[in-house]
Amino acid sequence: xxxxxxxxxxxxxxxxxxxxxxxxxxxxxxxxxxxxxxxxxxxxxxxxxxxxxxxxxxxxxxxxxxxxxxxxxxxxxxxxxxxxxxxxxxxxxxxxxxxxxxxxxxxxxxxxxxxxxxxxxxxxxxxxxxxxxxxxxxxxxxxxxxxxxxxxxxxxxxxxxxxxxxxxxxxxxxxxxxxxxxxxxxxxxxxxxxxxxxxxxxxxxxxxxxxxxxxxxxxxxxxxxxxxxxxxxxxxxxxxxxxxxxxxxxxxxxxxxxxxxxxxxxxxxxxxxxxxxxxxxxxxxxxxxxxxxxxxxxxxxxxxxxxxxxxxxxxxxxxxxxxxxxxxxxxxxxxxxxxxxxxxxxxxxxxxxxxxxxxxxxxxxxxxxxxxxxxxxxxxxxxxxxxxxxxxxxxxxxxxxxxxxxxxxxxxxxxxxxxxxxxxxxxxxxxxxxxxxxxxxxxxxxxxxxxxxxxxxxxxxxxxxxxxxxxxxxxxxxxxxxxxxxxxxxxxxxxxxxxxxxxxxxxxxxxxxxxxxxxxxxxxxxxxxxxxxxxxxxxxxxxxxxxxxxxxxxxxxxxxxxxxxxxxxxxxxxxxxxxxxxxxxxxxxxxxxxxxxxxxxxxxxxxxxxxxxxxxxxxxxxxxxxxxxxxxxxxxxxxxxxxxxxxxxxxxxxxxxx
DNA sequence: GAGCACTGC
Numbered sequence: 001x002x003x004x005x006x007x008x009x010x011x012x013x014x015x016x017x018x019x020x021x022x023x024x025x026x027x028x029x030x031x032x033x034x035x036x037x038x039x040x041x042x043x044x045x046x047x048x049x050x051x052x053x054x055x056x057x058x059x060x061x062x063x064x065x066x067x068x069x070x071x072x073x074x075x076x077x078x079x080x081x082x083x084x085x086x087x088x089x090x091x092x093x094x095x096x097x098x099x100x101x102x103x104x105x106x107x108x109x110x111x112x113x114x115x116x117x118x119x120x121x122x123x124x125x126x127x128x129x130x131x132x133x134x135x136x137x138x139x140x141x142x143x144x145x146x147x148x149x150x151x152x153x154x155x156x157x158x159x160x161x162x163x164x165x166x167x168x169x170x171x172x173x174x175x176x177x178x179x180x181x182x183x184x185x186x187x188x189x190x191x192x193x194x195x196x197x198x199x200x201x202x203x204x205x206x207x208x209x210x211x212x213x214x215x216x217x218x219x220x221x222x223x224x225x226x227x228x229x230x231x232x233x234x235x236x237x238x239x240x241x242x243x244x245x246x247x248x249x250x251x252x253x254x255x256x257x258x259x260x261x262x263x264x265x266x267x268x269x270x271x272x273x274x275x276x277x278x279x280x281x282x283x284x285x286x287x288x289x290x291x292x293x294x295x296x297x298x299x300x301x302x303x304x305x306x307x308x309x310x311x312x313x314x315x316x317x318x319x320x321x322x323x324x325x326x327x328x329x330x331x332x333x334x335x336x337x338x339x340x341x342x343x344x345x346x347x348x349x350x351x352x353x354x355x356x357x358x359x360x361x362x363x364x365x366x367x368x369x370x371x372x373x374x375x376x377x378x379x380x381x382x383x384x385x386x387x388x389x390x391x392x393x394x395x396x397x398x399x400x401x402x403x404x405x406x407x408x409x410x411x412x413x414x415x416x417x418x419x420x421x422x423x424x425x426x427x428x429x430x431x432x433x434x435x436x437x438x439x440x441x442x443x444x445x446x447x448x449x450x451x452x453x454x455x456x457x458x459x460x461x462x463x464x465x466x467x468x469x470x471x472x473x474x475x476x477x478x479x480x481x482x483x484x485x486x487x488x489x490x491x492x493x494x495x496x497x498x499x500x501x502x503x504x505x506x507x508x509x510x511x512x513x514x515x516x517x518x519x520x521x522x523x524x525x526x527x528x529x530x531x532x533x534x535x536x537x538x539x540x541x542x543x544x545x546x547x548x549x550x551x552x553x554x555x556x557x558x559x560x561x562x563x564x565x566x567x568x569x570x571x572x573x574x575x576x577x578x579x580x581x582x583x584x585x586x587x588x589x590x591x592x593x594x595x596x597x598x599x600x601x602x603x604x605x606x607x608x609x610x611x612x613x614x615x616x617x618x619x620x621x622x623x624x625x626x627x628x629x630x631x632x633x634x635x636x637x638x639x640x641x642x643x644x645x646x647x648x649x650x651x652x653x654x655x656x657x658x
Numbered sequence: 659g660a661g662c663a664c665t666g667c
Contacts, residue, residue: 069665070664070665070666071666097666098666098667099667113665113666113667114666115665115666115667116666116667118666140665142665143665143666144666144667246663248661248663249661278662278663279663279664280662304663305664310664310665325663326663326664327664328663328664342661342662343663386665394667450666450667479667481666487660489660489661552667606659608659608660609659610659610660627661627662629661630660630661633660
């Protein structure tokens with residue numbers, strides 16, 4: 001067959017990428033080293049090209065895994081690379097993300113989320129099905145990226161290093177190549193972690209972006225953003241404007257003030273169309289940001305961090321950066337024992353660079369930073385790695401299952417002993433570990449489910465309480481990425497009135513179950529379901545998400561021989577007993593003044609006013625989470641008999657020093 | 659009596 005124009009076009013495009021000039025050097029370095037660090041700016045083509053180079057030059061004869069922090073990245077990269085190879089997606093090039101996989105035995109390059117690679121390690125602890133693992137976007141330092149990096153270091157020792165030699169295996173029998181890819185900030189840390197691994201630099205292709213700073217500090221970033229936007233709009237050439245804001249509330253406020261001001265512009269001024277973008281916005285509204293504005297109209301996009309990495313909007317020439325974002329912070333007590341707060345805080349340098357870069361994707365761009373150059377210089381380089389900020393319980397259990405012990409593992413940044421200890425205590429309490437920190441059979445079963453450890457414990461408890469069907473519905477909603485009852489401040493009273501029919505005296509968990517049951521019975525027609533959700537003030541996204549999760553959990557149950565159809569009927573006691581099994585560390589007891597005190601902690605908490613239990617006094621409760629706003633509130637609350645708490649012996653030791 | 663940044667299995 002003659003080479004089509006399309007194929008030659010693609011080849012030309014590949015050859016014109018900045019990385020193409022370095023191809024031979026990259027291939028040579030990777031073939032001679034176990035670990036290679038590639039530092040490449042955005043637009044270099046490293047993620048799409050390097051895997052192809054390794055296959056085309058026969059440096060790698062087996063399979064290559066390329067990890068990504070986000071699902072959309074994994075699927076869209078796979079689509080592009082398989083197109084470049086001129087093969088259908090899922091043959092030579094494939095992907096694997098939760099709920100979706102396109103790969104086959106023929107797949108040589110597989111793009112997958114780092115969470116998916118960790119899952120694969122459960123059945124293949126040395127990742128022997130891969131000859132190379134490429135960890136992309138390593139600079140983001142997500143929890144899962146850090147777990148992958150730490151695991152790879154251990155795996156390398158076994159497959160390539162001393163341990164392989166000692167075992168009498170010929171080194172090189174099935175050696176592993178590791179490539180770590182990162183943006184240019186935080187360079188040598190990866191190299192140091194992998195014993196001074198060779199570092200390659202790849203030029204990017206980004207248009208220049210002019211940065212402007214304010215001369216004085218801004219106290220009101222919304223007002224500053226408003227004024228800056230109209231300055232651009234009235235004085236600067238056409239081009240869309242992207243404004244980074246911390247959250248939905250700011251976005252809505254700025255949206256209305258821009259519209260108000262736009263209406264007062266002199267006749268003859270160009271028109272403005274405002275679009276908003278944040279994760280909890282329904283998809284049909286999110287996709288509106290991609291519609292180009294008509295000729296002569298300027299589009300203004302008000303977005304959260306979602307536009308920093310996850311969603312790329314074409315046509316943006318101007319970026320306004322407020323320098324703020326929201327961050328979940330754990331306050332009071334060890335991780336997982338205290339409360340979380342969502343705070344608006346300053347961004348980091350790498351975040352500021354990333355935001356500015358959004359203006360230079362198609363041509364010369366401009367970034368207006370609503371802070372001084374001095375404050376930029378004072379920003380930390382990048383945010384603290386997630387592994388130092390987050391609860392480690394599930395991560396510890398997963399690593400245990402692949403034969404890696406916390407004590408032996410080398411992390412890029414090692415969490416402190418307090419964090420380890422509280423997670424170990426939780427695992428001990430849930431019965432996943434024994435007193436010698438050994439993995440129990442229960443722990444192994446828990447890790448098999450794609451759920452937080454506490455939720456896995458609930459799931460397994462439901463077998464003996466004979467209510468797995470109900471528990472799967474509840475856990476799926478608890479694991480869904482959006483809340484079932486979104487808080488719409490404008491329709492709060494109407495919403496709570498309509499939702500009351502789902503309410504159950506025992507609390508929120510059974511209330512959610514009632515909603516899921518009603519949704520299940522409603523039918524499968526998507527337009528009907530959407531209307532039903534809207535009429536009942538429940539989140540369709542939460543229910544759709546939960547349905548996907550439940551289906552996955554049902555499949556896993558079938559695989560391991562658990563009958564997920566077992567139902568407790570109308571009896572709620574077994575459901576609450578199962579919940580208590582996993583949530584007892586998140587329980588609290590009523591005090592005479594109507595507030596509650598943690599059973600395993602000292603915080604004074606209140607039931608969140610949006611809860612089904614808000615107006616009741618229950619002697620004992622369990623909750624999903626503690627959030628601190630004006631006060632510390634328990635959300636996702638159910639009343640349990642006080643005896644459940646009293647009767648449990650807690651096998652928790654005092655903290656030990658190691 | 660109330661305020662949900664962003665990911666992932």
